[in-house]
Amino acid sequence: MGDHEEQRAARRSGSPSGDLAASPFRADRDRVVASPFFARLGGVTQVVSASGSGLLHNRLTHSLKVAQVARAIAERITGAPDLAELIDQLGGCDPDVVEAAGLAHDLGHPPFGHLGEQVLDRLARHRFGLPDGFEGNAQSVRIVTTTDTGGPSAVGLDLTAAVRAAMLKYPWTRLTHPDPHPRHLADPPRGASEPAGEKGTGSSKFSVYVTELDDFAQAREPFADRLAPWQQTVEASVMDTADDIAYAIHDLEDFHRIGVLQHAPVAAELGRWLTGALELAQLDDGLLATHSRRPGYSLEILRRRLHLRDSWIVDDDAFVAAVRRVRTELVDTLLATPFDGSAEAEQTIGRFSAGWTVRLVSGMSVVLDPPTRSGHVLLGSAQWHEVQVLKFVHRRFVLLRPDLALHQRGQARLLTSLVQALEQWLTDRYESDRLPRRLQDLVDLAEHEYATLAETDMSTLVGAVGEMPQGAAGIRELARGRAVIDFVSSLTDSQASTLLDALSGRGAQPWSDAFVL
Structure with missing residues (x-):
């Protein structure tokens, strides 16, 4: 094993672990699969709650x-022999590494999918003043x-540097690292x-909190x-692209299965744009936005947005x-007959x-100097445009549905109430000796982390409102907030609902039943 490969395979502790696999990267895959955080993903929403139907993907x-x-x-x-030297120059690409990173990339997703992520971020920043809020990655x-x-x-899974680096889809913190921060680039990276x-x-997306900066640097x-400090590794770029492909294809399957993705509106949108593209291209931006529900209008808005964001690749013919x-392939074939x-x-x-998976994977290339909005591993131009259209269909005809919004507003209120109830429990001095053990452990962990940062780099603890934590009491307050967010984000959908019922006095579950505490 060469020096660089030894660096990539390095672990934080270097301790023997008794792994079954000889390859350190294969051992990482096994560690992720054995984690309770991985098993928990079976009860976490992908887009909407599967409710045990077996028809929808979960995390x-x-x-x-x-x-x-x-x-x-x-x-x-x-x-591919012609890519070997280039991939080695960029730091390597091992199939075991990208597989382990793919398995681990969503471990941090909270209950109720991206909706839960938005709610916890808002609470983390504005209720608790946490310097970097919450982000699933x-x-x-x-x-x-x-x-x-x-x-x-x-302490953690002690994964190799290569796998930890491959999990960094957005290799920066929200505000401070690296310096200069990539959000200040003339053309910032995606996210x-x-x-x-x-x-x-x-940044709207980031892959590391300030509490993990030392691990980030070592990975x-x-x-x-x-690589530039803000660039993905080749393995992270592979994992990120695979995530895009899975999202673009498999979520559409789900909503066809349950009858949400209907043939008529999707056909009308795509058909109207194809027959009237020249006419739609002449319309004013304001008019398009005002009448975006008209067939063809939303797709024209997408085309213009791609020109603004991704001029490095967008092409009208493609x-x-x-x-x-x-x-x-979607409308006239898959959606033409109800499931x-x-x-x-x-x-x-x-x-x-x-068919779509093979087509998208077959169009991959690796480039030495990609544009800032792309990684080193790129979809082909035709495939990139196809992914944008597939994701558009998902957003326009699933995510923007009013009935989904109704469902998600209830979930947002549930999570908000749960965070508030746990915070009240943490600050109740009469109940301090009866806190859930895991919640108390998380408070102690976060308090140690924030106290260390206060001594070494206080600037990283500036909260969302620009205020420094005041002394030990301020550090303790931050720690409570991080602990509550860590705790709630580690629940399944049903655990979050059941726990709030219990804390609200509505639950019928006997106190002696096994639970998350």
């Missing part, structure tokens, strides 16, 4: 498919480096820009002379071809999924 099945696609991409590009890294106790030192209308809040060290392909559970219907879905 566990999604992670398995991301790992599968990521491994296929890695094997394809590492098997950063929470995944926190789990494998800190809060999981499955590693030999009972690094601040959310619209929230100036000063930092990135083997790549320091090969966009037209992508819309035509999606209309043929009825028959063998024929299942085979149609299978052909759709397999």
Whole structure:
């Protein structure tokens, strides 16, 4: 094993672990799969709650498919003789690494999917003043480096540097690291820009909290002379691309199965744009936005947005071809016949999924100097446009449905109430000796982390409102907030609901029943 490979395979502790696999990267995969945080993903929403139907993906099945696609991409590009030298120059690509990263990438997703992520971030920043709020990707890294106790030192999983680096889809903190921060680049990487209308809040996406900065630096060290500080490793780029592919294909399957994704509105949207593209291109932006529900208008808005954000790759001819392909293979083939559970219907879905996966993976390339909004591993131009159109269909005809919004507003209130109830429990001095053990452990952990940061780099603890924590009491307050967020984000959908029922006096479950405490 060469020096660079030894660096990539380095663990934080270096302790013996009794792993079954000889390869350190394969051992990482086994550690992730054995983690209770991984098993928990079977009860966490992907887009909407599966409710035991077996028809919808959850975070566990999604992670398995991301790992599968990521491994296929890695094997394809590492098997290409003309790419071997380039991949080595960029730091390497091992199929075991990308598979482990694919399995681990969603460990930190909270109950109720992205809705839960938004709610916990808002509460973390504005209720608790946490300097970097909540982010699912950063929470995944926190789990494998800190809060999981499955590693030999009972602190994280002690994964190799390569796997930890491959989990960093957005290799920066919200506000401070690296310096200069990538949100200040002329053309920031995808996810690094601040959310619209929230100036000063930092990047909208990031993969590390300030509490894990030391681990972040150690994981990135083997790549320091090969990549810009804000660039993904090749393995992270593979995992990120696989996540996009799985999201674009498999969520559409789900909503076809349960009858949410209907043939008529999708056909009208794509068909109207194809027949009236020149006419729609002449319309004013304001008019398009005002009448975005009209067939064809939302797709034209997407085309213009791609020109603004991704001028490095967007091409109108490729966009037209992508819309035509999606209309043929999604609308006229998959959605043309309602799903009825028959063998024929299942085979149609299978052909759709397999065909699209093979097509997207086959278009991969590796480049030495990619644009800032892309990683080193790129989809082909045709495939990139097709993914944008597939994701558009998912957003326009699933995520923006009023009935889904109704469902999610209730889930947002549930999570908010649960956070408030746990915070009240933490601050009740009469109940301090009866706190859930795990919640108390998380408070102690966060208090130690924040006290250390206060001594070494106080600037990292500036909260969302620009205030420094005041003394030991301020550090303790931050620690309570982080502990509550860590605790709630580690629950399944049903655990969150059941716990709130119990805390509200509505639960019928006997106190002696096994629970999360």
